[in-house]
Amino acid sequence: MSAGARLRIGVLGCADIAWRRTLPSWRHQPLVEVSAVASRTLERARRFTDRFGGAPVEGYEELLARDDVDAVYVPLPPELHVEWTLRALAAGKHVLCEKPFATSLADAQKAVALARERGLLLMEGFMFLHHSQHARVRRLVADGLIGEVQLFFAEFGIPLRPAPQPGGAPARASTLPEVAAYPLRAAQLFLGPGLRVAGAQERPAGAHGPSPAGSALLVAPDGRAAQLAYGVEHAYLSGYGLWGSEGRLRLERAFSTPDDLTPVLRVERGGEVSEIALDRDRHFTNMAGVFARAALHGEDFAPHTEAILEHARLVDEVDRAALH
Ligand SMILES: NC(=O)c1ccc[n+]([C@@H]2O[C@H](COP(=O)([O-])OP(=O)(O)OC[C@H]3O[C@@H](n4cnc5c(N)ncnc54)[C@H](OP(=O)(O)O)[C@@H]3O)[C@@H](O)[C@H]2O)c1
Numbered sequence: 081m082s083a084g085a086r087l088r089i090g091v092l093g094c095a096d097i098a099w100r101r102t103l104p105s106w107r108h109q110p111l112v113e114v115s116a117v118a119s120r121t122l123e124r125a126r127r128f129t130d131r132f133g134g135a136p137v138e139g140y141e142e143l144l145a146r147d148d149v150d151a152v153y154v155p156l157p158p159e160l161h162v163e164w165t166l167r168a169l170a171a172g173k174h175v176l177c178e179k180p181f182a183t184s185l186a187d188a189q190k191a192v193a194l195a196r197e198r199g200l201l202l203m204e205g206f207m208f209l210h211h212s213q214h215a216r217v218r219r220l221v222a223d224g225l226i227g228e229v230q231l232f233f234a235e236f237g238i239p240l241r242p243a244p245q246p247g248g249a250p251a252r253a254s255t256l257p258e259v260a261a262y263p264l265r266a267a268q269l270f271l272g273p274g275l276r277v278a279g280a281q282e283r284p285a286g287a288h289g290p291s292p293a294g295s296a297l298l299v300a301p302d303g304r305a306a307q308l309a310y311g312v313e314h315a316y317l318s319g320y321g322l323w324g325s326e327g328r329l330r331l332e333r334a335f336s337t338p339d340d341l342t343p344v345l346r347v348e349r350g351g352e353v354s355e356i357a358l359d360r361d362r363h364f365t366n367m368a369g370v371f372a373r374a375a376l377h378g379e380d381f382a383p384h385t386e387a388i389l390e391h392a393r394l395v396d397e398v399d400r401a402a403l404h
Pocket residue numbers: 092093094095096097098101118119120121124125155156157158160178179180205207245251252258336
């Protein structure tokens with residue numbers, strides 16, 4: 081791959097998240113370019129390519145057949161992720177797929193097996209992992225900021241009424257697995273792999289549609305716990321905390337952090353409250369860089385697929401444990 085090469089990415093579906101966050105963020109990432117955008121309707125694809133560049137394409141299969149697409153970004157509704165990932169891998173494309181990648185461990189295993197067989201990169205789009213604030217929090221904790229960590233807690237909840245889609249079309253409402261993904265992934269970041277599910281709960285479907293709320297209690301191999309809550313009919317909440325032997329900390333807007341927000345870590349220790357300003361960062365831009373570097377330079381793809389499998393295993397276990 082020549083110096084200055086860019087990964088040419090095709091987008092499958094004109095999703096709200098692609099319009100609002102992902103594609104605008106790529107303007108700041110020199111390693112990627114939008115080479116094509118596919119939609120079920122050409123008009124919607126054109127609306128995207130007028131703003132972000134690339135060729136408008138009617139039909140997802142048509143995009144996968146193109147020679148000017150090295151990789152695809154899949155921001156489709158979750159139930160379509162695995163199907164279109166398998167098709168993209170079969171067409172020889174690397175895949176960056178929105179979270180939650182799979183709705184079952186078996187599906188995740190099938191896609192990972194194909195990616196490995198074809199020597200292609202498959203990565204789940206957990207953008208928040210690529211914000212430097214979490215590495216900073218982990219360093220502060222490792223340096224003893226709150227003593228020995230005893231408990232991790234995290235919440236992600238959004239209101240019922242989604243904003244209209246690009247073009248004014250009514251938006252698809254997010255589902256519980258889409259919001260649960262953040263606290264579940266964050267627990268793995270702070271407590272490590274091998275989490276087990278001690279208990280879980282999911283409120284049954286209600287007046288507004290599918291299950292609106294859930295929670296889970298996880299236990300790490302070393303016995304530390306994570307308490308998680310998530311929902312789609314909630315006042316907005318997106319944060320996590322750690323409770324240690326000598327203090328506790330809390331970070332708000334931790335998962336959907338805007339690029340221009342200076343994150344503030346709130347620390348309580350010995351009766352004193354302090355605030356630590358963390359660096360601003362562009363997590364969507366960084367994620368695209370990680371994806372492109374791996375694909376362009378043939379880095380080890382294994383950590384990305386192992387992360388997908390570990391997350392899908394945990395999701396499966398939470399689903400099986402959930403009381404309704
Ligand atoms: N990383 C984040 O911060 C973040 C935030 C929000 C959502 N997400 C994830 O991103 C993914 C997309 O979410 P979104 O809310 O942006 O989706 P969305 O606006 O509902 O868009 C999904 C797109 O999929 C295409 N599509 C194909 N078949 C469809 C069908 N049967 N029903 C609806 N759409 C269909 C449509 O594109 P065409 O009409 O153009 O074909 C549609 O625009 C989800 O996995 C979600 O969890 C991530």
